[in-house]
Amino acid sequence: xxxxxxxxxxxxxxxxxxxxxxxxxxxxxxxxxxxxxxxxxxxxxxxxxxxxxxxxxxxxxxxxxxxxxxxxxxxxxx
Amino acid sequence: xxxxxxxxxxxxxxxxxxxxxxxxxxxxxxxxxxxxxxxxxxxxxxxxxxxxxxxxxxxxxxxxxxxxxxxxxxxxxxxxxxxxxxxxxxxxxxxxxxxxxxxxxxxxxxxxxxxxxxxxxxxxxxxxxxxxxxxxxxxxxxxxxxxxxxxxxxxxxxxxxxxxxxxxxxxxxxxxxxxxxxxxxxxxxxxxxxxxxxxxxxxxxxxxxxxxxxxxxxxxxxxxxxxxxxxxxxxxxxxxxxxxxxxxxxxxxxxxxxxxxxxxxxxxxxxxxxxxxxxxxxxxxxxxxxxxxxxxxxxxxxxxxxxxxxxxxxxxxxxxxxxxxxxxxxxxxxxxxxxxxxxxxxxxxxxxxxxxxxxxxxxxxxxxxxxxxxxxxxxxxxxxxxxxxxxxxxxxxxxxxxxxxxxxxxxxxxxxx
Numbered sequence: 230x231x232x233x234x235x236x237x238x239x240x241x242x243x244x245x246x247x248x249x250x251x252x253x254x255x256x257x258x259x260x261x262x263x264x265x266x267x268x269x270x271x272x273x274x275x276x277x278x279x280x281x282x283x284x285x286x287x288x289x290x291x292x293x294x295x296x297x298x299x300x301x302x303x304x305x306x307x
Numbered sequence: 308x309x310x311x312x313x314x315x316x317x318x319x320x321x322x323x324x325x326x327x328x329x330x331x332x333x334x335x336x337x338x339x340x341x342x343x344x345x346x347x348x349x350x351x352x353x354x355x356x357x358x359x360x361x362x363x364x365x366x367x368x369x370x371x372x373x374x375x376x377x378x379x380x381x382x383x384x385x386x387x388x389x390x391x392x393x394x395x396x397x398x399x400x401x402x403x404x405x406x407x408x409x410x411x412x413x414x415x416x417x418x419x420x421x422x423x424x425x426x427x428x429x430x431x432x433x434x435x436x437x438x439x440x441x442x443x444x445x446x447x448x449x450x451x452x453x454x455x456x457x458x459x460x461x462x463x464x465x466x467x468x469x470x471x472x473x474x475x476x477x478x479x480x481x482x483x484x485x486x487x488x489x490x491x492x493x494x495x496x497x498x499x500x501x502x503x504x505x506x507x508x509x510x511x512x513x514x515x516x517x518x519x520x521x522x523x524x525x526x527x528x529x530x531x532x533x534x535x536x537x538x539x540x541x542x543x544x545x546x547x548x549x550x551x552x553x554x555x556x557x558x559x560x561x562x563x564x565x566x567x568x569x570x571x572x573x574x575x576x577x578x579x580x581x582x583x584x585x586x587x588x589x590x591x592x593x594x595x596x597x598x599x600x601x602x603x604x605x606x607x608x609x610x611x612x613x614x615x616x617x618x619x620x621x622x623x624x625x626x627x628x629x630x631x632x633x634x635x636x637x638x639x640x641x642x643x644x645x646x647x648x649x650x651x652x653x654x655x656x657x658x659x660x661x662x663x664x665x666x667x668x669x670x671x672x673x674x675x676x677x678x679x680x681x682x683x684x685x686x687x688x689x690x691x692x693x694x695x696x697x698x699x700x701x702x703x704x705x706x707x708x709x710x711x712x713x714x715x716x717x718x719x720x721x722x723x724x
Contacts, residue, residue: 244376245373246371246372246373246376266446267440270440270443271439273415273441274437274439274440277437278437283435
């Protein structure tokens, strides 16, 4: 697992209060991990803070699963 | 108009002198002070370096970590105190008409820590607004009532009263009136506050409202003492289950006392100073008595607002003498803030509990920390100094007054079956 993936999973475990084993690549924030719309916004903010980037709203809306978050960050974090 | 009767069927307390109602009452009966050096933040540069904090509390014993993270401490305190009160009431939610059950909570400030943390975070940044999406819903004072309704499914009237230090009593009087008028049968009511933060202590310090007796925190809250120098900030929550009398009787509920009357007035004088003749304070007690259909002679105990400030304590006692006349000398008067500190929007709630338990248990909690008489106070009054006093309490009146000139009085009476 990449360093980015590890950090992303740790943030999700912390913010959503879920078990690490539940945070699979396919897991959807809202459907599988119990996030509501505010939780999802908070997750994006935490990714921005952790990786020191800014994720535009239209792109943030495309991030709905753990895998999508990891792919986006791996492509955009310098 | 025929008004319905309202009784108290459940209590919950999270206070600086006890984290449950039995512990709170034990602290009150034994004259325990909740004051100690501040642990919530480094207060070494502040004029006041002590407060009455809630102690030995593990929030996650009561609230799931994920949920707790979305709550400011003032809401966490509300959830914890209400948990005790609801269990105490023995209310079976399966058998309760939840559309006739509401929540009227009180908080003077709301999520001060959340506000402070988020704004400081922003100020420390580069100007990019990165506010947490939970900032607003964590901070707003009404969210406590919102969370409570979600937890218990109460779908009746739901809001939070904001009248500074009178908020808790305001909430109780509002809930009382809705039940009396037939608008609902049950309320979760009370108040909570969590203002022991840099902004809270710094803000009240700037007003010169707080005691600065840093060398001896435990004796700092000394209402009516000649050398009092301001109030001691407290935090916590008090929760009461108010219920229509027949509803409570039908389900065989334990009844602590009857809530028989409430009064509300404004000083219309100054934002923070009390009216010099205590006009608003005298009227509010008078109105509460009239509302209850009682005379001054029916009251045995007055739990005063008595915050330990130089001006406030004297004007309140003058107001009591104006309303109670000769009977004032037969009253027990005490300020439980001498032990708990001043819980602002939760003060009225925990003091209501102290008043109810004095009626139930026949014991008046003391005004601790009395050392020197204040010659501006009539020495013939029984201010219940230093030690609790046993006596029958047929009815108790509790006062709370808030910055802004808000005054509330509420009366609890032994239940006549």
